[in-house]
Amino acid sequence: MRNGTVITEFILLVFPVIQGLQTPLFIAIFLTYILTLAGNGLIIAIVWAEPRLQIPMYFLLCNLSFLEIWYTTTVIPKLLETFVVARTVICMSCCLLQAFFHFFVGTTEFLILTIMSFDRYLAICKPLRHPTIMTSKLCLQLALSSWVVGFTIVFCQTMLLIQLPFCGNNVINHFYCDVGPSLKAACIDTSILELLGVIATVLVIPGSLLFNMISYIYIPSAILRIPSATGHQKTFSTCASHLTVVSLLYGAVLFVYLRPTAHSSFKINKVVSVLNTSLTPLLNPFIYTIRNKEVKGALRKAMTCPKTGHAK
Numbered sequence: 052m053r054n055g056t057v058i059t060e061f062i063l064l065v066f067p068v069i070q071g072l073q074t075p076l077f078i079a080i081f082l083t084y085i086l087t088l089a090g091n092g093l094i095i096a097i098v099w100a101e102p103r104l105q106i107p108m109y110f111l112l113c114n115l116s117f118l119e120i121w122y123t124t125t126v127i128p129k130l131l132e133t134f135v136v137a138r139t140v141i142c143m144s145c146c147l148l149q150a151f152f153h154f155f156v157g158t159t160e161f162l163i164l165t166i167m168s169f170d171r172y173l174a175i176c177k178p179l180r181h182p183t184i185m186t187s188k189l190c191l192q193l194a195l196s197s198w199v200v201g202f203t204i205v206f207c208q209t210m211l212l213i214q215l216p217f218c219g220n221n222v223i224n225h226f227y228c229d230v231g232p233s234l235k236a237a238c239i240d241t242s243i244l245e246l247l248g249v250i251a252t253v254l255v256i257p258g259s260l261l262f263n264m265i266s267y268i269y270i271p272s273a274i275l276r277i278p279s280a281t282g283h284q285k286t287f288s289t290c291a292s293h294l295t296v297v298s299l300l301y302g303a304v305l306f307v308y309l310r311p312t313a314h315s316s317f318k319i320n321k322v323v324s325v326l327n328t329s330l331t332p333l334l335n336p337f338i339y340t341i342r343n344k345e346v347k348g349a350l351r352k353a354m355t356c357p358k359t360g361h362a363k
Contacts, residue, residue: 057216057217057218057238058143058217058218058221058236059142059143060140060141060142060143060146060221061140061141061143061146061221061222061223061228061233061236062138062139062140062221062222062223063129063133063139063140063141063223063225063226063227063228064222064223064224064225065130065133065139065225065226065321073134073135074134076134077131077134077135080127080130080131080134080325080329081131083329083330083333084123084127084128084131084329086333087119087120087123087329087332087333088120088123088124090333090335090336090337091116091117091119091120091332091335091336092116092120093336093350094112094113094116094336094339094340094346095113095116095117097346097349097350098110098112098113098349099113100349101349101352103345103349104345104346104349107170107185107186107187107190108167108170108171108174109346110187110190110191110194111163111166111167111170111190111194112167112339114163114194114197115160115163115164115167115296115335116335116336118156118159118160118163119160119331119332119335120332121152121156122153122156122157122160122328122332123328123329123332125149125152125153125156125227126149126153126226126227126328127328127329129141129149129226129227130226130227130325130328133226141228143217146223146228146233147209147212147213147228149227149228150209150212150227150228150229150230150233151205151206151209153227153228154205154208154230155201155202155205155206156201157304158200158201158204158205158255159197159198159200159201159202160300161255161256161259161300161301162196162197162200162201162255162259163194163197164259164263164293164296164297164300165259165262165263166190166193166194166197167293168262168263168266168267168293168297169193169262169266170185170190171266171270171290171293172266172267172269172270173185175270175273175274175290176269176270176273204251204255208230208244208247208248208251211244211247212230212233212234212244215234215237215238215239215241215244216237216238216239217236217237217238218236218238220235220236221236223236225321225324226321226324226325227324227328229324230248231248256301256304256305257305260297260301260305263297263301267290267294270290274290292338292339292343293339295338296331296334296335296338296339299331299334300327300331303323303324303326303327303331304327306320306323307320307323307324307327
């Protein structure tokens with residue numbers, strides 16, 4: 052156990068070399084955050100307002116949009132604060148709470164994406180059996196299981212983290228309470244907790260990625276067997292949207308958390324983390340709707356209905 056004063060708060064070290072760029076960065080990230088909330092919130096509203104979209108595929112998309120809203124909200128407001136105040140301080144309990152919700156939402160998001168891949172696999176490779184297999188009840192159970200599993204994994208680790216004594220250097224070299232930098236302030240050896248974190252990370256990230264890859268190994272051959280060109284285009288468009296989101300999310304997280312330590316850089320990791328927590332949640336609504344005729348049709352219907360009612 053290291054000697055030192057027990058600390059009750061952390062200092063977040065964001066980007067100390069961006070003097071003079073605080074205002075434009077604040078405006079850019081703030082606008083990105085507002086657009087993320089609006090875009091993902093709009094998807095949820097459209098799906099729940101349009102009966103034709105209340106099927107498993109769009110129910111899972113609503114879950115993903117809801118998770119994206121909270122994933123970015125756990126981090127971005129505190130990041131915006133760092134551009135306004137000279138010294139960003141976060142209390143110990145607030146830090147642990149932020150870490151819990153950030154990783155809980157992030158873990159659940161990986162699991163929801165995996166279920167979405169499974170749903171696409173059933174819809175394309177087994178179209179006749181898809182409605183009987185992926186029922187609304189099963190879809191709800193799978194989504195609920197994702198939330199429960201994500202909560203359990205992160206909650207157990209957070210309970211261990213809460214019991215650690217923290218002393219000495221209370222500066223976290225990050226813009227939010229990431230577990231890795233936070234453990235460096237612990238007064239005792241954290242090897243076991245770090246090992247548990249690695250195991251959980253490997254099970255969730257590469258594990259769910261493997262299931263996504265298996266689904267998409269079978270999908271291309273099934274698409275080629277679709278007789279009509281219109282069916283080809285519609286199916287490929289849906290899969291391409293999901294595959295793009297999977298690539299963005301897994302690419303960023305694998306880069307930050309599963310790179311060898313010797314090749315890692317905190318500055319690069321922080322830049323990638325900013326993009327992952329601000330830009331990726333913003334892009335998701337556009338990726339899923341830009342080529343989706345059903346969602347665009349529902350959006351046009353929602354925009355024209357008030358005008359029609361007013362004219363009457």
